[in-house]
Amino acid sequence: MAIKAPTPTEEPSMWDIDDDARDEILSRCMRLNELYQAEYFEVKKSMEAAAGLENGSSALDGHSSMMSSTASSKRGGSKNQTASPKSSPKSKNKTMNGNSTIKIFGNDDQRVVFGEFDMFCRRLIKLEDLFSTISQFQPLLASKQLEMRELVNEFRSVVNDLKKKRHDLMAYENAQFDRDYLEFSVRYSELLDQIQHFVNRSFSETLNVRDGLDLLKRFSWMQSIERLQGDLNSKVAVIFQQYGVELDEVEKLYERHKKAPPLARNLPPVAGHIAWSRQLLERIESPMIIFRENTELLRTKEAKRIVRKCKTETKSMLMVVGCWLLVVGCHVV
Numbered sequence: 001m002a003i004k005a006p007t008p009t010e011e012p013s014m015w016d017i018d019d020d021a022r023d024e025i026l027s028r029c030m031r032l033n034e035l036y037q038a039e040y041f042e043v044k045k046s047m048e049a050a051a052g053l054e055n056g057s058s059a060l061d062g063h064s065s066m067m068s069s070t071a072s073s074k075r076g077g078s079k080n081q082t083a084s085p086k087s088s089p090k091s092k093n094k095t096m097n098g099n100s101t102i103k104i105f106g107n108d109d110q111r112v113v114f115g116e117f118d119m120f121c122r123r124l125i126k127l128e129d130l131f132s133t134i135s136q137f138q139p140l141l142a143s144k145q146l147e148m149r150e151l152v153n154e155f156r157s158v159v160n161d162l163k164k165k166r167h168d169l170m171a172y173e174n175a176q177f178d179r180d181y182l183e184f185s186v187r188y189s190e191l192l193d194q195i196q197h198f199v200n201r202s203f204s205e206t207l208n209v210r211d212g213l214d215l216l217k218r219f220s221w222m223q224s225i226e227r228l229q230g231d232l233n234s235k236v237a238v239i240f241q242q243y244g245v246e247l248d249e250v251e252k253l254y255e256r257h258k259k260a261p262p263l264a265r266n267l268p269p270v271a272g273h274i275a276w277s278r279q280l281l282e283r284i285e286s287p288m289i290i291f292r293e294n295t296e297l298l299r300t301k302e303a304k305r306i307v308r309k310c311k312t313e314t315k316s317m318l319m320v321v322g323c324w325l326l327v328v329g330c331h332v333v
Contacts, residue, residue, distance in 0.1 A: 014127065014169045019135055026124045033117050040113065116172075123172035126181055133188060134159060139221035147202075151195060158187045192227050199228070203235050209246050209287050212239040216290075236294055243287050244306040250280055251313055281317040284310055 014022060137155055140148065162184050167177040199219060206212045216236060222228040263272030288310050297303060 014131075015163060019131065022131060023128070026128050030121050030124055033114070033121050036117070037110075037114055040110070120170075120172045123170070123177075126178075127169055130162075130181065130184070136221075136224050145218070148198070151191070151198065154191055154194070158184060158191060192225070195222070196228060196231060199231065199235070203238075206239075209239055209243045212242065213287055213290055233294075233296075236291075236297060239287075240291055240297055240303065240306070243291070244302070244309070247284065247306065247309050247313060250283055251309075254280055254313070254316070277317050281314065284313055284317065 017025070140152055140155060143152060162180060165177075165180050167174060167180065169177065171177070199222070202215055202219075203212065206215060212235070216232070216239070219232060222232055257276070261273055261276040263269065264275060267275060288307075291297060298307060
């Protein structure tokens, strides 16, 4: 009976590893390179300093012996003076420089030792950017909105085309991956242009503040993409200005109907007044809750004016609701 040899288990691809685990692997590799190079420079510095001290010590010994021979020659008279050796300027210069740092490592040593590790880390940086981009688009891939289906399919196509090349992502010497990654980056940039156009078109069709805030909520995942972040922030500012206009409309509406508000069908007068006031209060308060999360937005002079107006109108609405509730309480008693 033939025994079938076990098939070797394949190592998981970088595409299949969990995001957090993959990020940890990449960051540890790059951190290891930093630690190796820091240790390299520390050892280099120590060895050069030690070599400098050793050379300085030998130079001092030579200088001492020369001084003693000079003193003895003076005591011995002119006969011994003629026999005493003179130090040449060259040897003197060497002695004077004895305490300077000795270079043990050449200029190319670091490149020789860490060249390949540095190239490997440059590949890891590209992989970090690649998987970070894919991670940022996960909310888009999970979106079920029909109007965004074309963008979802386009992004999946961009990623799948790169995966189909079946590159060994860790093979840093493979230049073909670099060319394919460049193509991926170009297509990704074009996709961002399409998304930006879609966002602009969507906001141009909004009719009121509530619709604009709903769009901001739907597109909030784009805040993690630097290129789209500024565009979304500008949309927030536009909606906030629109909110200021809506506050003026609410104020006029309140002044016009506060004595005889339009009542919902089948509601008694008191309950109708309360429901109407609360409806206006909701139009004021709900958007401001979202706007308060954007601290940069509220720092401008115009924004502070709108916030003050919001507080004033909110206070007025609450007073109206409170008064009608007191009326209800009195009737109950």
